[in-house]
Amino acid sequence: FGPLTRTLIAGPDYLLDLVELGSDREHTVELPWHLADEFAVETADGWTADSIAGDGEFVHDVQRLLRGRADDLLRVRVGMDGRALHLCFDGELLRARAPGAPGTGPDIPFLLLRGRGRAVRFLSVLDTGAGGPGIEAVSTSGGVIEVRTGAGLHRHAVSTDGWEIRMGAETVRLRARRPAETTLQPLIADRPARAHAFAPHLLQPPALDGTLDGFDTGFPLTLDYDDQYRRSEEPYPGAEAFSARAWAAWSDEVVYLAVDVRTDDPRLRTTDAAPLRLDNEPEDIHSDGLQIYVRVAAVGSLGEPAPVYGFLVIPSADGQLRVQGTGGTAGNAALIRGAWALSDAGYRVTLAMAMPPDAFPSRDGLRTGDRLDFDLLVNRLGAERERREGQLVWSGGGGWIWLRGDRQDPARFGVLELG
Incomplete structure (x- = not known):
């Protein structure tokens, strides 16, 4: 998507989602998370009223988290079985209510990550294991993303031709990256x-x-x-x-x-x-x-x-x-x-x-x-x-x-x- 890329890594117990913007111009990037279940953001910070473009007709009760530090790792507890969504990004976190999928009844809550700049990065890691929480901790260091699970530490990093995951002595290399489409004229015009x-x-x-x-x-x-x-x-x-x-x-x-x-x-x-x-x-x-x-x-x-x-x-x-x-x-x-x-x-x-x-x-x-x-x-x-x-x-x-x-x-x- 031009200067915007999205990488999804699906494992047996979690889904890693990385959205990155690298552009010569400032953009506002918004990433919604519809979790199809009740959730709670684990934070001691408060919330304040805010707005989302187009709210009023379908979206209401919009609030923004008053983050103590914009780069703190956030943990969102999902449902009643201990699973969580882990968020690491520099920007704003909003919550609101809106209609869910057809047949789900009343409005349900969702989250929205918002960032602005020439370089924006959203890292999300979601528990998907059927047996409850599979993720113990998430951290980043340089270009490496570390996900600690009950089975051990997984180190994720971009490689020259795809993605690399190190799990102890084992290394898994994924090479299914879709090459970006290049168009010369917009690059010249935007320079x-x-x-x-x-x-x-x-x-x-x-x-x-x-x-x-x-x-x-x-x-x-x-x-x-x-x-x-x-x-x-x-x-x-x-x-x-x-x-x-x-x-x-x-x-x-x-x-x-x-x-x-x-x-x-x-x-x-x-x-x-x-x-x-x-x-x-x-x-x-x-x-x-x-x-x-x-x-x-x-x-x-x-x-x-x-x-x-x-x-x-x-x-x-x-x-x-x-x-x-x-x-x-x-x-x-x-x-x-x-x-x-x-x-x-x-x-x-x-x-x-x-x-x-x-x-x-x-x-x-x-x-x-x-x-x-x-x-x-x-x-x-x-x-x-x-x-x-x-x-x-x-x-x-x-x-x-x-x-x-x-x-x-x-x-x-x-x-x-x-x-």
């Missing part, structure tokens, strides 16, 4: 304006020692609002907690970049850290650090797509930078040099990217007026986590962080204009 920044020419190279010495700080790139944030479970914490400013410059065949990251207690993955073995992705994406992408020209000398140079950059304990090329690009560690340092609000990275001859299909070197395809992503691991919590994206777009790896679609790159 926001490209990000644009200016990079001045430098006669002398900057110090590249973790300070701004030698950089012209008159033309910052800013990453500080929620439209630029790709999230996991938690929404964007705000610019005071996580944001970045960057400054670009150039000379001859080199692009310079300084990135000032505001974050509490940066968590940096070390070279001797134990393997995470979470995904088939570079493990350094699960660290505070940068992803940088540059393309000098869109088309090569023979009409082929010109190479993209992508870099995953992690500050190291010795003040130097640990660099690797990102998947599917021509980037490699030998093209980067620089350093980093802690700052009062977080950390700062300064580096130089040497553009090799292959970057210039028809001539040598950079020139005033060149418009480079460029993007900057800032990763944040977050406290007490193994997977990264989110990332800021200069070109914008928002959405979810899961399954992004170290990749960035070149169609989303912004423009870096050389002055």
Whole structure:
């Protein structure tokens, strides 16, 4: 359904329902639950009168839960046999009454989940076992959903081609995902304006020692609002907690970049850290650090797509930078040099990217007026986590962080204009 997806996983004792929205525009998403039985929401919070579009004729007695925390897990007791509906979402929960199925008699209650934004996620897990409650607990961590039953712990996660469920030593892989239909024109029409920044020419190279010495700080790139944030479970914490400013410059065949990251207690993955073995992705994406992408020209000398140079950059304990090329690009560690340092609000990275001859299909070197395809992503691991919590994206777009790896679609790159 365009930017909206729904995943249903049916097991012997429960039904897992995951509804997700990832869009460039804000939408209101509403998900009703008609449980065909009396229910009670287990909460100490109160209810207040509210409304639903179209209420009055068929829907009445609408109330909204006054949630203490919008991301708390909610448990809804269904019927008299102990079964429950478990809800995990960031939004509003409403209850109301409306006609049931034909022949069911008077109006019956139902629930409605409501969320608004560019990234909305509803997780519902319903007991379906005939012998009473089969679910003991539900939780989420990163892209993993954990369902604890009397038979053990089930870990659910999206895989590259479907869905994966781990139950102790056993792993079940489901590959019945229906591919999304793609239509090119709406994607182009919905795409926001490209990000644009200016990079001045430098006669002398900057110090590249973790300070701004030698950089012209008159033309910052800013990453500080929620439209630029790709999230996991938690929404964007705000610019005071996580944001970045960057400054670009150039000379001859080199692009310079300084990135000032505001974050509490940066968590940096070390070279001797134990393997995470979470995904088939570079493990350094699960660290505070940068992803940088540059393309000098869109088309090569023979009409082929010109190479993209992508870099995953992690500050190291010795003040130097640990660099690797990102998947599917021509980037490699030998093209980067620089350093980093802690700052009062977080950390700062300064580096130089040497553009090799292959970057210039028809001539040598950079020139005033060149418009480079460029993007900057800032990763944040977050406290007490193994997977990264989110990332800021200069070109914008928002959405979810899961399954992004170290990749960035070149169609989303912004423009870096050389002055």
